[in-house]
Amino acid sequence: MPAVTEPRTAPAGRRERPAKPALTREGVVATATALVREEGAARLTMRRLAQRLDTGPASLYVYVRDTAELQAAVLGEFLAGVDLAPVGAAGPWDERLRRVLASYAGLLHDYPGLARVAVVTRPSGEHYLALIEALLALLAEGGVPDDRAAWLVDLFLLVATASAAEHGTRAEEHTEAAADDAVARAVRGASADRFPHVARLVEDLLSGEGPDRARWFVDLMLAGAAAVPRPSPSLVGEG
Amino acid sequence: MPAVTEPRTAPAGRRERPAKPALTREGVVATATALVREEGAARLTMRRLAQRLDTGPASLYVYVRDTAELQAAVLGEFLAGVDLAPVGAAGPWDERLRRVLASYAGLLHDYPGLARVAVVTRPSGEHYLALIEALLALLAEGGVPDDRAAWLVDLFLLVATASAAEHGTRAEEHTEAAADDAVARAVRGASADRFPHVARLVEDLLSGEGPDRARWFVDLMLAGAAAVPRPSPSLVGEG
DNA sequence: ACCTGAACACCGTTCAAGT
DNA sequence: ACCTGAACACCGTTCAAGT
Numbered sequence: 001m002p003a004v005t006e007p008r009t010a011p012a013g014r015r016e017r018p019a020k021p022a023l024t025r026e027g028v029v030a031t032a033t034a035l036v037r038e039e040g041a042a043r044l045t046m047r048r049l050a051q052r053l054d055t056g057p058a059s060l061y062v063y064v065r066d067t068a069e070l071q072a073a074v075l076g077e078f079l080a081g082v083d084l085a086p087v088g089a090a091g092p093w094d095e096r097l098r099r100v101l102a103s104y105a106g107l108l109h110d111y112p113g114l115a116r117v118a119v120v121t122r123p124s125g126e127h128y129l130a131l132i133e134a135l136l137a138l139l140a141e142g143g144v145p146d147d148r149a150a151w152l153v154d155l156f157l158l159v160a161t162a163s164a165a166e167h168g169t170r171a172e173e174h175t176e177a178a179a180d181d182a183v184a185r186a187v188r189g190a191s192a193d194r195f196p197h198v199a200r201l202v203e204d205l206l207s208g209e210g211p212d213r214a215r216w217f218v219d220l221m222l223a224g225a226a227a228v229p230r231p232s233p234s235l236v237g238e239g
Numbered sequence: 240m241p242a243v244t245e246p247r248t249a250p251a252g253r254r255e256r257p258a259k260p261a262l263t264r265e266g267v268v269a270t271a272t273a274l275v276r277e278e279g280a281a282r283l284t285m286r287r288l289a290q291r292l293d294t295g296p297a298s299l300y301v302y303v304r305d306t307a308e309l310q311a312a313v314l315g316e317f318l319a320g321v322d323l324a325p326v327g328a329a330g331p332w333d334e335r336l337r338r339v340l341a342s343y344a345g346l347l348h349d350y351p352g353l354a355r356v357a358v359v360t361r362p363s364g365e366h367y368l369a370l371i372e373a374l375l376a377l378l379a380e381g382g383v384p385d386d387r388a389a390w391l392v393d394l395f396l397l398v399a400t401a402s403a404a405e406h407g408t409r410a411e412e413h414t415e416a417a418a419d420d421a422v423a424r425a426v427r428g429a430s431a432d433r434f435p436h437v438a439r440l441v442e443d444l445l446s447g448e449g450p451d452r453a454r455w456f457v458d459l460m461l462a463g464a465a466a467v468p469r470p471s472p473s474l475v476g477e478g
Numbered sequence: 479a480c481c482t483g484a485a486c487a488c489c490g491t492t493c494a495a496g497t
Numbered sequence: 498a499c500c501t502g503a504a505c506a507c508c509g510t511t512c513a514a515g516t
Contacts, residue, residue, distance in 0.1 A: 046508080047508070056481095059481060059482060066510080124421055129437055130434070133436050140436060151455060158398060161401065165359055183361045198375065204385065212470045228459045231455055285491080294501075301499080
């Protein structure tokens with residue numbers, strides 16, 4: 001073991017670490033985003049983030065209100081990765097819409113912890129607005145009435161997010177199918193007397209999670225939105 | 240302050256507390272369910288549950304694998320509260336279906352923490368099977384093809400669960416609308432140049448979370464499922 | 479005025495040791 | 498064989514005290 005030639009911290013009073021950069025909100029969020037990218041959302045904690053930034057956790061509270069706000073910011077940062085190119089591309093509008101949604105879903109699929117956050121926390125930042133704008137533009141192009149389009153976008157994102165959260169969690173657990181097995185066992189073992197429909201449809205109930213199902217969901221929502229008007233025009237004026 | 244006449248624990252070697260009941264899996268789950276009912280799902284922790292049961296947290300691991308399994312069990316217990324009476328009642332099948340779904344949604348609305356658990360964890364136990372069975376029975380009555388019904392049930396529960404989790408979380412936070420304000424502010428402040436559709440649809444985007452929206456979602460899914468067949472019959476045999 | 483060390487009040491899970 | 502005390506390795510957030 002060679003002797004340590006330099007102490008961990010610089011000589012005495014003043015320290016000159018490798019340029020411990022001054023903290024800013026942007027820096028904090030950027031480091032948090034990197035942390036999630038490298039280690040997953042479950043590892044994004046105030047304490048671990050502080051460690052990366054070479055401070056104590058208390059210092060972070062100067063830049064973010066709490067964990068929820070931090071997660072919203074990271075989520076917003078990640079949405080930069082959604083491919084919005086299909087909006088301006090050639091081809092049928094609904095096919096391009098499916099591509100945008102698939103890009104969003106794929107992102108959350110790769111970061112299941114983030115999907116879990118997204119179920120509960122709205123992303124902050126402009127990328128989220130850009131995503132909504134993109135979906136609204138495509139729906140407008142497809143002639144979906146404005147009021148339905150607004151709610152439909154919500155439904156699209158809700159379904160994509162929740163699917164990713166649900167599936168991602170199962171995929172992470174134990175040996176990939178262990179937790180699912182609990183449901184699978186229950187469904188497969190369902191008494192045909194008491195649960196005849198379940199027993200008859202076992203395979204259909206357990207199939208899916210694949211892209212087939214996601215695509216069917218989108219098709220269904222599009223067809224449904226085209227067919228069903230929004231509830232009574234409401235008596236509320238334009239406020 | 241009167242002197243304590245009896246020590247907390249009985250005299251010496253043998254203790255005879257108020258019948259500390261022998262632990263069983265059922266007892267643990269029942270106490271956990273009561274805890275959630277009284278204090279909310281966020282307070283369901285191994286340590287707090289152990290305290291209620293008058294033991295140490297380590298002892299619980301004899302009866303449940305981990306926190307996730309415990310939550311699944313509690314969730315399953317709660318599903319006993321879903322009103323399945325509409326299944327056998329009179330009236331149009333789709334109206335009865337809406338009532339069952341509304342009962343499920345209402346339950347999760349009252350326990351937002353539980354909704355958050357449900358997004359990620361499948362309930363264990365028979366009540367969950369009973370709920371699926373009920374929905375499948377109603378869809379069969381409505382003539383929805385089997386394969387679509389199976390996936391549709393998943394979608395129904397996904398949407399109801401995720402809506403409750405999302406809305407419930409926002410409702411819990413700060414002063415009811417604080418977190419929502421972050422989105423609302425972003426949407427309202429959206430530059431009309433860069434996000435024209437968002438700017439035009441502000442009010443529609445922010446409206447909802449009400450029962451109107453939930454009902455529109457259900458109508459949309461029903462109409463969609465009636466209109467869109469499941470993807471190609473698939474080349475896979477019956478395994 | 480701005481930042482943060484240290485403390486407060488918690489977590490889930492494991493395992494060696496007891497009965 | 499069954500149960501559990503004590504420990505390990507963590508959390509988020511606050512606030513008095515420092516610069």
